[in-house]
Amino acid sequence: MPVLLVLPVLPVLPAVLVLLVLLVLPAVLVLAVLAAVPADGRRPGEAMTMTECRVCGNRTLLPILDLGSQALTGVFPRSRQERVAAVPLELVRCSPDGCGLVQLRHTADFGLMYGQGYGYRSGWASS
Structure with a gap:
């Protein structure tokens, strides 16, 4: 029974992964750049x-x-x-x-x- 529930999700999985990469990766890069610049003027x-x-x-x-x-x-x-x-x-x-x-x-x-x-x-x- 659990296998039947997973089958409809499989074709959507690559699209979800691409969407996650497109949304999450830019946010992580922005946070990394902000973390590299000291906020106190140093x-x-x-x-x-x-x-x-x-x-x-x-x-x-x-x-x-x-x-x-x-x-x-x-x-x-x-x-x-x-x-x-x-x-x-x-x-x-x-x-x-x-x-x-x-x-x-x-x-x-x-x-x-x-x-x-x-x-x-x-x-x-x-x-």
Whole structure:
């Protein structure tokens, strides 16, 4: 009985797949382009500076340790001449009148961290 219900749908299936591709693919491409352009005015590849606590929103962040710009350690260049992006590495603490969370002041662009040169590939490990 279930086979009889499926038979009328089979000729329509290719048309449905084509329709899905025509409607869904452009939407996915638009979302990908929008995701690549930072909404806060930063240039692509630039680190985002946190101006308030990530948890409580307090705008007073006290510096703890500033190590300057550091190269991204998960990126493996193909040659010695290839430049590895560096981003600021500064540790700050939300003020005592806030929550006291210790956090990084800057967030690196995910495109830099997880792009072509990203070193981890799932499925390569034997475990």
